[in-house]
Amino acid sequence: xxxxxxxxxxxxxxxxxxxxxxxxxxxxxxxxxxxxxxxxxxxxxxxxxxxxxxxxxxxxxxxxxxxxxxxxxxxxxxxxxxxxxxxxxxxxxxxxxxxxxxxxxxxxxxxxxxxxxxxxxxxxxxxxxxxxxxxxxxxxxxxxxxxxxxxxxxxxxxxxxxxxxxxxxxxxxxxxxxxxxxxxxxxxxxxxxxxxxxxxxxxxxxxxxxxxxxxxxxxxxxxxxxxxxxxxxxxxxxxxxxxxxxxxxxxxxxxxxxxxxxxxxxxxxxxxxxxxxxxxxxxxxxxxxxxxxxxxxxxxxxxxxxxxxxxx
Amino acid sequence: xxxxxxxxxxxxxxxxxxxxxxxxxxxxxxxxxxxxxxxxxxxxxxxxxxxxxxxxxxxxxxxxxxxxxxxxxxxxxxxxxxxxxxxxxxxxxxxxxxxxxxxxxxxxxxxxxxxxxxxxxxxxxxxxxxxxxxxxxxxxxxxxxxxxxxxxxxxxxxxxxxxxxxxxxxxxxxxxxxxxxxxxxxxxxxxxxxxxxxxxxxxxxxxxxxxxxxxxxxxxxxxxxxxxxxxxxxxxxxxxxxxxxxxxxxxxxxxxxxxxxxxx
Numbered sequence: 078x079x080x081x082x083x084x085x086x087x088x089x090x091x092x093x094x095x096x097x098x099x100x101x102x103x104x105x106x107x108x109x110x111x112x113x114x115x116x117x118x119x120x121x122x123x124x125x126x127x128x129x130x131x132x133x134x135x136x137x138x139x140x141x142x143x144x145x146x147x148x149x150x151x152x153x154x155x156x157x158x159x160x161x162x163x164x165x166x167x168x169x170x171x172x173x174x175x176x177x178x179x180x181x182x183x184x185x186x187x188x189x190x191x192x193x194x195x196x197x198x199x200x201x202x203x204x205x206x207x208x209x210x211x212x213x214x215x216x217x218x219x220x221x222x223x224x225x226x227x228x229x230x231x232x233x234x235x236x237x238x239x240x241x242x243x244x245x246x247x248x249x250x251x252x253x254x255x256x257x258x259x260x261x262x263x264x265x266x267x268x269x270x271x272x273x274x275x276x277x278x279x280x281x282x283x284x285x286x287x288x289x290x291x292x293x294x295x296x297x298x299x300x301x302x303x304x305x306x307x308x309x310x311x312x313x314x315x316x317x318x319x320x321x322x323x324x325x326x327x328x329x330x331x332x333x334x335x336x337x338x339x340x341x342x343x344x345x346x347x348x349x350x351x352x353x354x355x356x357x358x359x360x361x362x363x364x365x366x367x368x369x370x371x372x373x374x375x376x377x378x379x380x381x382x383x384x385x386x387x388x389x
Numbered sequence: 390x391x392x393x394x395x396x397x398x399x400x401x402x403x404x405x406x407x408x409x410x411x412x413x414x415x416x417x418x419x420x421x422x423x424x425x426x427x428x429x430x431x432x433x434x435x436x437x438x439x440x441x442x443x444x445x446x447x448x449x450x451x452x453x454x455x456x457x458x459x460x461x462x463x464x465x466x467x468x469x470x471x472x473x474x475x476x477x478x479x480x481x482x483x484x485x486x487x488x489x490x491x492x493x494x495x496x497x498x499x500x501x502x503x504x505x506x507x508x509x510x511x512x513x514x515x516x517x518x519x520x521x522x523x524x525x526x527x528x529x530x531x532x533x534x535x536x537x538x539x540x541x542x543x544x545x546x547x548x549x550x551x552x553x554x555x556x557x558x559x560x561x562x563x564x565x566x567x568x569x570x571x572x573x574x575x576x577x578x579x580x581x582x583x584x585x586x587x588x589x590x591x592x593x594x595x596x597x598x599x600x601x602x603x604x605x606x607x608x609x610x611x612x613x614x615x616x617x618x619x620x621x622x623x624x625x626x627x628x629x630x631x632x633x634x635x636x637x638x639x640x641x642x643x644x645x646x647x648x649x650x651x652x653x
Contacts, residue, residue: 083483084483121479124476125476127472127476129470129473130448130453130466130468130469130472132472132473133469133470133472133475134468136475137432137468141429146426171502173502174499176490177491178532180487180491180534181533188616202616202617203483203616206486210489213491214493217493217494217497218493220497221494228492230492231488232488232489232492232493233492236485243485244428244482245428245431246598246602246605247478247479247481247482248431248432248475249606250478250606250609251431251432251471251478252432252434253606253609255435255436255467256413257609257610258444258465259439259441260442261411261438264410264411297421298421298427301417301431303603303606307606322622324615327607328619328623328626332588338588339584339585343422347584350539351539351579351580351583354540355544355580358573363580363581365577366581367577367584369637370581370585374626377626385622385625
C-alpha cells in the first residue's frame with residue numbers, strides 16, 4: 078500500500094508499453110521509442126533505490142533520445158472513431174462511464190481511508206491514484222469483456238499520442254530546483270525589490286500575477302513558468318516574509334498563468350489549432366474573443382489573493 | 390603577488406556576472422519560441438544555469454569521489470539534482486498507469502456516449518449552450534477526466550449545435566445566409582468555452598497534473614502542502630471563471646439577437 082509500490086506498478090505499465098512498441102514493426106522510430114519508455118519504466122521501478130546520479134543520467138539519456146527525434150509519436154487524431162467497437166458500445170451504453178469514474182472514486186476512497194487510519198491523506202490520494210488504475214481496468218475488463226492486451230494496446234495509443242511531453246512536469250520541477258540552487262530566485266527577487274518596496278504586499282501580489290501571466294504568454298505554457306515565478310517571486314517575496322498560506326498563493330499563481338495562456342499564440346494547441354479545426358478566417362480570432370475575459374479574471378486573481386490574505 | 394592576492398577572481402574560480410545566470414531563462418524562451426522539443430530545451434537550460442552558477446556536475450560521492458572538475462566538495466551535483474527531482478516528482482506522471490483503463494473505455498464507446506450526453510442538452514441559444522458546455526467541462530475536471538475537447542467535442546458536436554441555434558434565431562436553414570462575421574464570432578466563442586472550462590476546471594481534482602505540479606514544486610521549495618487544501622483554494626477562481634464565462638456568453642446572446650433576428 079506504499080507510495081513506492083504504486084511507482085513500481087506504474088513502472089510495469091510503462092514497461093509493458095515499451096514491449097508493445099518493440100513488437101510494433103510499423104513504428105518508424107521503433108528502437109528509440111522502445112528505449113525511451115524502457116528507461117522511464119526503469120526509473121519508475123527502481124527510482125527510490127537507485128543513486129540520484131544514475132537516475133539523472135537515465136533522464137538525460139531519455140531527453141537526448143527525444144531531442145534527436147528518435148521518439149516516435151502517433152498523430153493524436155487517429156483515435157477512437159476508427160478503433161471503436163460500435164456494436165458493443167451500444168449495448169454497454171452509459172455504463173462505460175463507470176470505468177473512468179472508478180478512477181476518482183477509488184482515489185477518493187483511499188484518501189478517506191488513510192485519514193481514518195490517521196495516515197497522511199496526501200499519500201492516500203497519490204497511492205489511491207495508482208490503485209484506481211488497476212481498479213478501473215478491472216471494471217473495464219468485466220464490463221466490456223475486452224482483453225488485457227486490448228487495454229494495453231489502447232493505453233499505449235494514448236501514451237504515444239502524448240509522447241515524450243509526458244515527462245515534462247517532473248523535468249520542470251527539476252528546472253525549478255536547479256534554479257533555486259543557482260540562486261536565480263534571489264536574483265529575480267532582488268531585481269523586483271529594486272522596483273517595488275519590500276513592505277508593499279499589494280504591489281508584490283500585482284508583480285507576482287503579472288510576471289506569471291507575461292512569462293506564460295512568452296513560453297506558451299503556465300506549467301513551465303510556474304517553477305520559475307514560484308521560486309523567484311512568490312516564495313521569497315510573498316510567502317516567506319509575510320507568512321502567507323503557501324497552498325492558496327501557489328494555486329492562484331498557477332491560474333494567473335492560465336490567464337496568460339488564454340492570450341498567447343504560443344499556446345497553439347488551445348488558441349491556434351482550434352481556428353484551423355473550425356476553419357476560421359482570423360488566426361487570432363479565439364485569442365481576441367478570450368482577451369476581455371482573461372484581463373477581467375486576471376484582475377480578479379489579484380483581488381482574491383489580497384482578500385484571502387487580509388481575511389485570514 | 391600583492392595584486393594577485395587582492396583579486397579573489399583569480400583564485401581558480403571563474404567569476405561570471407550574476408546576470409548571466411538568467412541565460413537559462415533566455416534559453417527556455419528562445420527554445421520554446423523556435424518550437425524545439427520542450428524536454429531538451431528545459432534540461433539544457435537547467436544544466437547550463439547550474440554550470441554558470443559554478444555548481445558541479447556530480448556530487449562528491451560514490452564513483453565520482455574527488456574527481457576534479459566534475460565534483461566539488463560539499464555541493465550537490467547538477468545531475469544528482471536532476472535525478473533526485475525527477476524521482477521525487479514521479480507522482481506527477483502517475484496518470485500513465487490509468488491509460489489502459491481509459492483506452493479500453495474509449496475503445497468501447499466512451500467518447501460516443503459523452504457525445505450522446507451532450508446532444509441531449511436542450512439549449513435554445515448559442516450563449517446558453519456554451520454556458521452549459523463550460524459547466525460540463527468543469528464537471529469533467531472535478532471528476533478528474535481528461536478530454537481533448539477541441540477535436541473530440543467542439544468541432545464535431547458543440548459547434549454544429551451552435552450553428553443550429555443561430556440558424557433558428559435567424560429563421561434560416563443554411564449557414565451561408567448567416568452574416569459571416571457572426572459565424573466567426575460563434576466559432577471563437579465555442580473554442581473559448583472549451584478553454585475556460587478546461588483551464589479552470591482541471592484544478593478541482595487532485596489527480597490532474599495542475600494540482601500535482603503545485604504540490605511537487607512547492608515540496609521542492611520546502612513546503613509540504615495538502616493536495617485537498619490546494620484544490621480548496623482553486624475553488625474561488627474556478628467559480629469566478631464560470632460566472633465571467635456565463636456573462637460573456639450571455640452578452641454574445643444579446644448581440645446575436647440584435648444582429649440575426651433583426652435581419653429578417
